[in-house]
Amino acid sequence: MDERIPAPVLDPVDGTVVTLPGAAVVDETAAFRPAILGVRGATTAVTVVLCSGAFADADWGVIAWAVVVLTYNIVRILQPVRIQDDTASLLRVLGEVAIHVLAVAATGYWSSPFVFSLLTAIMVAGFARGFGFAVRVGAGSVIAVALPYLLTEGATTEALRTSLQWTTLLLLVAAVAGYARHINVEADRQHSLALDRLGRLSDANTLLFALHRVAQSLPSSLDLDDVLDSTIRRVEDLFTYDVAAVLLLDETGGGWRTVRSEGSRIPSTWVDRSLPAPAAQAARTGRLVHEPDLARAPGTGLGVESRCGLYAPLVGRERVIGLVAVEHTDADHFSGRDSDLLDGFVAPAALAIDNALWFSRLRTVGADEERTRIARDLHDRIGQSLAYLAFELDRIVKADGRGDPVGPALERLRADVRGVIGEVRDTLYDLRTDVSEQSDLPTTLRDYVERVEGRSRLDLRLDLKVEARLPLRQEREVFRIAQEALTNVERHSGAERCLVRWWCEESGALLEVRDDGRGFAAGKDGRLDSYGLLGMRERAASIGATLDVDTVEGVGTTIRCHVTEAAPA
Template structure:
């Protein structure tokens, strides 16, 4: 049996038709979504004779309250805060809601027990109700919950019929609004990705790329700051640049694994709208600056994390919808590609510079150093024949000293340009040129035996061996008075053995390098020993002088051997 009509209910047929027409007018009005839901909830409560009308929409498998209004239109902030405090409603926790959505039927009740949870009955003083499903093309959109909290009136067939007609219109309205919202969201996503794409493609400078990505991301999401931390080979991440980034976030290196551990196993973005009370964000980087909200997104390219995108809000409580997180992921993926490209460009630029350095070092080593060496040998010949002419001899000795200085400086420049001169250089060819220059200048024949092919020696070892053999031949030209020279180079164990022998006058009696031998021999000794090798000097049999030694193929870098 029906109770008395609600004071605000529209009961007469003409009034109901007028009310339905008014609802149609409301639906057609150009109002914002919230204002539209407010008017529809109030008018629906009036038409169906309810004290109150609440509207819930399905999102991510749960019901979210979007509006609740009294038929009288009076505001009740306390009631609305209580409704929002309950948060999203699990459908299975509300048997009446679950049945309406599952079976696509209205649910009428005069006893809320078993239909609505007890805590809702107590909080909102529900006495009777009508639950109407919102369905569009078999898609469950939400529910309308009409209830009485002040009157004892029960809902009848007329209310169900009227409410069902309104539910059809409301479902259509909400579905259209959803389509419009999704279209706008997709448009925003496209604009966002386009903006980031333009930022990424506008430059190949890594710092500039990071700064532009950060600026575009902060603008899209209204963040107070946005920074990008890039991975390093030592397991840390370093802030290269950002937009509005606080002082404490720039320049430092943070534990990469600790920050990445914040992310879930799938490597998706993680956010918080209450950083101070969120146990996931206890890393020191999140405590340097007072933060309210934060978003951490991995940037991955080819299954490798190249960095972390970090957006922060100092005062605003910022939550993220599923669609926004999809935008963030797409944005981070695009940014990662831009960062990888910038790194590759920087690497290619560095390689180009190194190639040019090696080319210059090669030219100095193969051309100028050979020329200066030949000049030194010719000066030694001139000095030998200038004996008895003190003035000329002194001038030639001075020029000879200058040539030696030029050679020393040139070697220093070669090492500074390319400490590890390219092993692709033909060491054997350079050695043949050295021998030919020596033979042309001194008239002494050289018998050479060189293993073919030699193993890859590396640029530094090649340079040291070449300088040693060069010095040995120069000493023969100056002092030996030899008519024959033998030069050998062969692989021995983990290194290279070398020997330069002549048939000249040999060393003086009691000869020892440590007892005042020439500068050239001491320099050869220091050079070979510095790389872990050995060298010996002494008489040859039956006459002459012998230089024998061994050098490891694995040569330490110049900085470690200095």
């Protein structure tokens, strides 16, 4: 089994490719050099001791091989072998093994004084190329020595025992060297993975810190201009650019509006086909587009002189509502880190811009709703009364022209005018009445019920059970819902009795307005909206409440508003 380190390694945690030092450029025996030098020095010393008898007996064959083997080992001690993943390194390993095998075979086989030097060659093979290579080298060395030895000595018990002992020893050394390399490779791999993941975590921490600053600096204000100003300032803090712009989708006329820009002068409006190709791609796919060289893209960037750019979509409520673009006049200016930073930045920016856009819409809708309600109150109360007064004046003028007495008619008219003045006063009072920090919902509701009961023939009963107080914004909307419901009872229901219940506890609150009027048939939703139920539902939804309407024609109507969660004050 060849255990050379491959260049690409997969991270076992997330599967990403980690680049480790390749065997083609790294000394694979460097980690084992102390062990190799120690074994080589020990075997060299043993070889010298074992060769001492040959020097005494003037055995020139052994002496010649001793000079070769000792010279080679001394050179390798002074200049350790360097093994890389190339043919030259493979030949160096095989050459060392061949030298020692020849020395052993030429000087007595297993009785050779150089047999221990063979251990070093096999260890180098195992450390350099792994377990499989070391076993193959060890087996080849055993065969190269054992076969001639057995042919020379004969297959005697002693010869077989000696060959088996040295075979076991050499293969055991090969296995130990291969296993040591396996452990070292795994340790290096884990170390490299740890360093790589630490580097990526460091980059991620840098990005998160930058995005944290962005999220903190994005305004809590729901004013669109403030949010856009803050967005372009954060882009200026995070990137080096020549052109930066925030574009918003024009949902009414189509195309795009440049709502904020820095750097080069760019058009204030864009149609889809006039957007730069990378920006159009980002808007179409909903993903960031990094164009390192705008010269390769059709057309140009937002800026005429721009040569590279980043284009990130602003996605709100699962749809693209705008774009953030940064461009530079130098090609390949933005890096992958810039792409990651912009991709992370647009998420909180899109949330802030989308919230500001919706708040602007709700503010417009709320203003329209209030204008509609005021107009309806003026029409239902004052408008009809003034029309009646105009008819009475016409009748009195005609009667006076005929010579009929008009005194009693004028007295009645004066009383009617006083009534209209009272209606105007009541209407203005109702419009001004609201919940405040000083006047909570039960107090405001009690005053309003008393006024309605005083000006109508309704028998109104108020049931209050208050253990807590809601946030001011919720109490104001609940009061407007109660006001609208009582207006419907007073003007349209024909009821004689009405119950107004307000129960507020820590776990939730309930507003109930129940009358014994004429009710209406099921399915008359259009008529329901004309009675203001649409506005009541919108008010309930804006504070996280639910509105239920129970009605039976000829029996009465019950409106219930359940508040189950606290909305922001």
